[in-house]
Amino acid sequence: MTLTKIINKLALVALLGAMTGTGMAADNVGFVYVSPIGDAGWTYQHDLGRLQLEKETGVTTSFVENVAEGPDAERVIREMAKRGDKVIFATSFGFMNYALKVSKTFRKTAFVHATGYKMGKNMGLVNARFYEGRYLTGVIAGEMTQSNVLGYVAAFPIPEVMQGINAFIQGARSVNPKAELRVIWVNSWFDPGKERQAALTLLSQEADVITHHTDSTAVVQAAEDQGKYAFGYHSDMAKYGPTAHLTATTHLWGDYYVKTVKEVQAGTWKPASLWGGYKEGMVALAPLNKAIPAGLQGRIRDMEKQMTAGTLHPFAGPVIDQAGKTIVPAGQNMTDDQLNSMNYYLQGVVSKVPN
Amino acid sequence: MWIRLERRPEASHLMSYASPAIAIVLMLIGGLLLFAFLGKNPIEGFKVFFIYPLSDLYGVSELLLKATPLMLVAVGLAVGFRANVWNIGAEGQLIVGGIAASAVALYFQESEGAHVLILMVIAGCIGGMLWAAIPAFLKTRFNTNEILVSLMLVYVAQFLVSWLVHGPMMDPDGFNFPQSAMFEDSALLPLLTEDTRLNLAFVLALGALIVGYVFMFRSFAGFQMQVAGYAKNAARYAGFSARRMIWIGMLSGGAMAGLAGMAEVSGPMGQITEHVSNNYGFAAIIVAFVARLNPVGIFFASLLMALLYLGGEQAQQYMNLPSSISNVFQGMLLLFLLGSDVFINYRLRWKKEVAV
Numbered sequence: 001m002t003l004t005k006i007i008n009k010l011a012l013v014a015l016l017g018a019m020t021g022t023g024m025a026a027d028n029v030g031f032v033y034v035s036p037i038g039d040a041g042w043t044y045q046h047d048l049g050r051l052q053l054e055k056e057t058g059v060t061t062s063f064v065e066n067v068a069e070g071p072d073a074e075r076v077i078r079e080m081a082k083r084g085d086k087v088i089f090a091t092s093f094g095f096m097n098y099a100l101k102v103s104k105t106f107r108k109t110a111f112v113h114a115t116g117y118k119m120g121k122n123m124g125l126v127n128a129r130f131y132e133g134r135y136l137t138g139v140i141a142g143e144m145t146q147s148n149v150l151g152y153v154a155a156f157p158i159p160e161v162m163q164g165i166n167a168f169i170q171g172a173r174s175v176n177p178k179a180e181l182r183v184i185w186v187n188s189w190f191d192p193g194k195e196r197q198a199a200l201t202l203l204s205q206e207a208d209v210i211t212h213h214t215d216s217t218a219v220v221q222a223a224e225d226q227g228k229y230a231f232g233y234h235s236d237m238a239k240y241g242p243t244a245h246l247t248a249t250t251h252l253w254g255d256y257y258v259k260t261v262k263e264v265q266a267g268t269w270k271p272a273s274l275w276g277g278y279k280e281g282m283v284a285l286a287p288l289n290k291a292i293p294a295g296l297q298g299r300i301r302d303m304e305k306q307m308t309a310g311t312l313h314p315f316a317g318p319v320i321d322q323a324g325k326t327i328v329p330a331g332q333n334m335t336d337d338q339l340n341s342m343n344y345y346l347q348g349v350v351s352k353v354p355n
Numbered sequence: 356m357w358i359r360l361e362r363r364p365e366a367s368h369l370m371s372y373a374s375p376a377i378a379i380v381l382m383l384i385g386g387l388l389l390f391a392f393l394g395k396n397p398i399e400g401f402k403v404f405f406i407y408p409l410s411d412l413y414g415v416s417e418l419l420l421k422a423t424p425l426m427l428v429a430v431g432l433a434v435g436f437r438a439n440v441w442n443i444g445a446e447g448q449l450i451v452g453g454i455a456a457s458a459v460a461l462y463f464q465e466s467e468g469a470h471v472l473i474l475m476v477i478a479g480c481i482g483g484m485l486w487a488a489i490p491a492f493l494k495t496r497f498n499t500n501e502i503l504v505s506l507m508l509v510y511v512a513q514f515l516v517s518w519l520v521h522g523p524m525m526d527p528d529g530f531n532f533p534q535s536a537m538f539e540d541s542a543l544l545p546l547l548t549e550d551t552r553l554n555l556a557f558v559l560a561l562g563a564l565i566v567g568y569v570f571m572f573r574s575f576a577g578f579q580m581q582v583a584g585y586a587k588n589a590a591r592y593a594g595f596s597a598r599r600m601i602w603i604g605m606l607s608g609g610a611m612a613g614l615a616g617m618a619e620v621s622g623p624m625g626q627i628t629e630h631v632s633n634n635y636g637f638a639a640i641i642v643a644f645v646a647r648l649n650p651v652g653i654f655f656a657s658l659l660m661a662l663l664y665l666g667g668e669q670a671q672q673y674m675n676l677p678s679s680i681s682n683v684f685q686g687m688l689l690l691f692l693l694g695s696d697v698f699i700n701y702r703l704r705w706k707k708e709v710a711v
Contacts, residue, residue: 036678064671066678070630071623074552075417076668093532094630117530156521158531187517340530 027087029053029261030080031063032073032099034092035190040235041215045251046091046114052254057261059086069094074102081106087264089257090114099123110264110271114253115160119271126256129277130160131167131339132307133249133285135314136300137231138171140246140288141179141209143296144229148178151202151210153219155189157354161213162342164249167314168211169348182207183351192218203228209246220245229291236286248286255281275336278307315339320347357706360697370699375645375652378691379659385687395674403673404666404684414665416551420623421661424449424615426560426653428639430567431611433648435604437571438580439587442605444490444505445612446636447512448483452613453620454516454524455482457535457627460542460620461524471541475617476559483613484606486512491605495598501605509636517629524627534628544622556618561654563611568650576603612636641689660685 031050033043043065050061062085064076073095080088081102087110090099096116103111103123111123119125141150150172154161165183172179182205184198195214199222202210211231212219217240223230224241232238232248256276263269276282285304288297306312315334319327322345328334345353383401390400408414428445435442442448456479463471490504517533526536544554571577580600583590591597615635620627642660646652667681 030672062672062675064668064678067668068630068633069628070633071420071552071619072633072664072668074623075665076672079668079672094534094628097537097626117532156533158521158533187514343531 027059027261027265028083028085029059029061029257030077030085030088031061032067032076032080032088032090032092032095033063033065034067034069034094035215036065037063040217040232040237040240041190042234042251043091045234046089046253049253049257050089053257053261056254056258057265059261067095071098074098077102077111078105081109085109087112087261110260110269112260119273122271124260124271125273126253127160127275128251128253128280128282129275130249130251130283131163131314132277133283134164134167135171136285136303136307137211137247137249138168138173139175139303140171140292140296140300141168141211141229141231142172142174142176144246144292145172145176145179145209147206147208148176148180149206149208150179150181151199151205151207152181152183153195153198153202153210153212153214154183154185155214156187157185157343159340159342162344163339164213165349166342166346169346170314170319173348179348181349181351183345183349185354186214188214190215192216195219196222199223199230200226217241232286238286238289243289243291245286246289246292250284250286252282252284278304279310321345322347322349359704359706360701361704363700363702366699367702370695371647374695374699375647375656375692377695378645378688381691381695382684382687385691386684389683393676395676400670400674400676403669405662407669407673408662408665413551416548416553418658418661418665419557420551420553421664422657423557423560423618423622424635425639425642425657425660427556427563427611427615427618428608428635429642429646429653429657430560430563430650431608432639433643433646433650433653434567434570434577434580434607436584436643437577437648438583438600438604440601440604441502442487442490442505442608443502443640444487444507444509444636445608445639446632446634447505447509448486448609448612449616449619449632449636450509450512450516451486451616452479452483452609453616453627453631454519455479455613456617457524457538457620460538461535463542464536464539466539467541469541471539472544472621475542475621476614479613479617480610481613483609483611483616485609486613487605487609491602494601494605501601505605513629516627516631520627520629526626535626537626538621542621543625544618552623554618554622556615556622559614559618563614564650564654567653571648571650580604612639638685641685645688645692659688663688 035043037043037047054061067073067076069092077099089112091114093115096113096118099111099113100118100120100123103120107122113125115127116125152165169181182202186194186198195216195218199210199219203226209229210223212233217237220230220232220237220241223244229246230241230244231246234251236248236250238245303312313333317328317332318330321327387397390397432442432445456475459475459478490501493499493504494501520533524535526534544556547553579595583595583600616631619631638660642656646656663681663684670676670680671678
C-alpha cells in the first residue's frame with residue numbers, strides 16, 4: 001500500500017467515525033446496576049426493562065453492573081453523562097447522592113434514580129409500591145397455610161421492607177385471622193447461605209408458606225427441598241421451585257423506562273417523583289401455581305383489578321399494630337408519609353422489630 | 356532434554372525486582388488473549404482498558420483518587436509484612452477508622468474550623484489501631500494466629516458499621532435509609548484542584564509513603580523488623596523484641612488503614628454508609644506484594660491496581676465485558692507474580708539426559 005492510499009483510508013475511517021459520532025447516532029441511555037444481572041432478582045428486573053426499552057424505542061443502551069454504592073458510582077455515572085447519554089438510570093438507593101452530584105454538572109442529561117428521596121432540577125425519582133403485590137401473596141398464604149404460621153426472610157428493617165412484611169400479614173389475616181407471621185433478619189441483601197439457613201429455621205418452626213425480601217433464590221429453593229410453599233420476590237422464581245413457588249411479586253420497569261425516554265426525546269420530560277404500583281403497571285404477580293385452587297385464583301385476579309382501579313388498598317383501616325394501637329382508623333387508608341416512615345410490625349407478626 | 360528447577364545458591368536480587376515487571380507483562384499478554392477469546396479486538400481492548408481512563412486530566416485525578424487508599428493501606432501493611440506480621444484485616448481496620456472519623460464529623464456538625472478535620476484524622480488512625488490492637492494483643496498474650504483473628508474481625512467491623520448506619524448514626528432526616536447525614540464542609544477534605552474529587556488525602560498518602568520509606572530503610576526499628584523477617588532466630592539472638600515488632604507491625608497497618616477509612620468518608624463519600632470500604636483492605640495486600648513491600652513500589656503498584664479498576668469500568672461501558680473483568684486482571688497479576696517469584700530462589704536448568 002502506498003502512502004497516499006493509507007492516508008485516504010485513514011481519512012475515510014475518520015469520516016465514518018465523525019459521522020457516527022454526530023447526529024446520525026441513536027440516543028444512548030445508560031444504566032447503573034448495583035449487582036451482576038444474574039438470572040433473577042432486583043437488577044435482573046431492571047435489565048429486562050432495559051431490553052424492553054431498546055426494543056420499543058430503538059435507542060441504544062449500555063450498562064455497568066456490580067457498581068459499589070460508594071465513590072466509584074460517581075465516576076461511572078459521570079462517564080455516562082460525559083459521553084452524552086440522554087438519560088441515565090441509577091438503580092440502587094446508594095447511588096442517590098452521587099447521581100445528584102453529577103446531575104448538577106450535566107444539566108442537559110436526564111437522571112432518574114430508583115428508590116431514594118432527593119430530587120434535582122434534572123433528576124427524578126422512581127419507586128414502586130411492591131407492598132401491593134405483597135398483600136395479594138399474603139391473601140394466598142392465608143388461604144394455603146395449614147399450620148397458620150407464615151415465614152419471612154428479610155434484609156434490613158427499612159420502611160420498604162417493613163411495608164412488605166406488614167402488607168403480607170394484612171393480606172393473610174384478611175382471609176385467615178388465625179395466621180401469624182415470623183420474621184428472620186439476615187442483615188444482608190444478598191447472602192444465599194444465610195437466607196437458606198433462615199428459611200430452614202422458619203420451616204422448622206412450623207411455617208409452611210414462606211417468602212423473602214432479599215435478592216437470591218435461596219428461600220424458594222429451601223421451600224422446594226422441604227416440600228413447603230414459597231413466594232418469590234423481584235422476579236418470577238418458578239424455575240427454582242416449580243412445586244413450591246406459588247407466585248411472586250415481580251417488578252416491571254420497562255414501561256416506565258420507555259415512557260421516560262420518549263418524554264426526554266420529545267423534550268417534555270420534567271423530573272418527578274413517581275411511586276407507581278399496579279395502576280402504573282410497575283408491580284404484578286408472576287403466573288399463579290396450579291396448586292392454588294381455581295376459586296382463589298379468580299379472587300386474586302379480581303383483587304388485582306381492584307388494586308389497579310385503586311379501590312383496594314393493602315393498608316385500609318383499621319390498621320392495628322403489634323401492641324394493639326390503631327394506626328389507621330376504619331374508613332381511611334394509610335398515607336404515603338405513614339408508609340415512608342413505617343418502622344413497626346402490625347398485628348399478626350409475632351417477631352420483634354430489631355433495635 | 357530435561358528442564359529442571361534448581362535451587363539457587365542464594366536468592367537472586369535481580370529476579371526479585373524483575374519478577375513484578377515480568378508479572379505485569381504476562382498480565383498484559385494474558386489480557387490481550389482474554390480479549391481475543393471473548394471475541395473483542397485485543398488492541399481496542401487494551402486501549403479501552405489502559406489508555407482511555409487516562410485520556411484527560413479528570414481521568415488522571417480519578418486514578419490518583421482511587422489509588423490513595425491503596426497507597427495508605429499498603430504502606431502500613433508493608434511495615435508488618437516485612438517482619439512476617441500478617442495483618443490480613445486491614446479491611447476491617449479501614450472501616451473502624453471510617454466510623455471513628457465519622458463520629459467526630461457528626462459530633463462537630465455545628466462547628467467550623469480546621470480542628471474538625473485534624474480530629475478526624477486522629478480519630479481515624481486511632482480507630483484503625485484499636486481494631487488492629489485486638490489481634491496484636493491476642494497474638495502477644497495468647498499466641499493466637501493474627502491472620503485468622505484480623506481476618507475475622509473484618510466481618511465484625513462490617514456488622515458494626517451496618518448496625519451504626521441503621522441505628523445511632525442514621526440520618527434523622529434520611530427517611531430511614533441506612534446512611535449518616537452528609538458531613539458539613541468543615542469535615543470534608545479540601546480538594547487539590549477544582550472540578551475533580553482529588554483531595555488532600557493524596558498528599559497524606561505521599562507523606563505516609565515517605566515516612567514508611569524512612570522507617571523501613573533508615574531507622575533501627577525498621578532494620579530490626581527486616582532482620583526478624585529474614586531470620587527469626589537471628590533477631591531473637593540479637594535481643595530484638597518479637598512482641599514489640601508485632602505491635603509495631605499491627606498498629607502501623609491499623610493506623611494507615613484507619614486513615615484510609617477517614618479519607619473515604621471525608622473525601623469522595625462525604626458521609627458514612629455501609630459501603631465505606633470497597634475491598635481496599637484486601638486489594639492493598641496484592642499491592643504490597645507486587646511492590647516488594649517497598650514504598651516506591653507501592654506508589655506505582657497502587658496506580659496500576661487503580662487503573663485495573665478504572666479500566667474494568669470502561670471495558671463494561673464500551674465493550675460490554677462483564678464486571679468481573681477487573682478481578683480477572685487482578686487475579687492474573689497476583690498469579691503471575693507468585694509464579695515469577697519462584698525464580699527468585701530457583702532457576703531453570705536445561706539438562707541433557709544422562710544414563711543413570
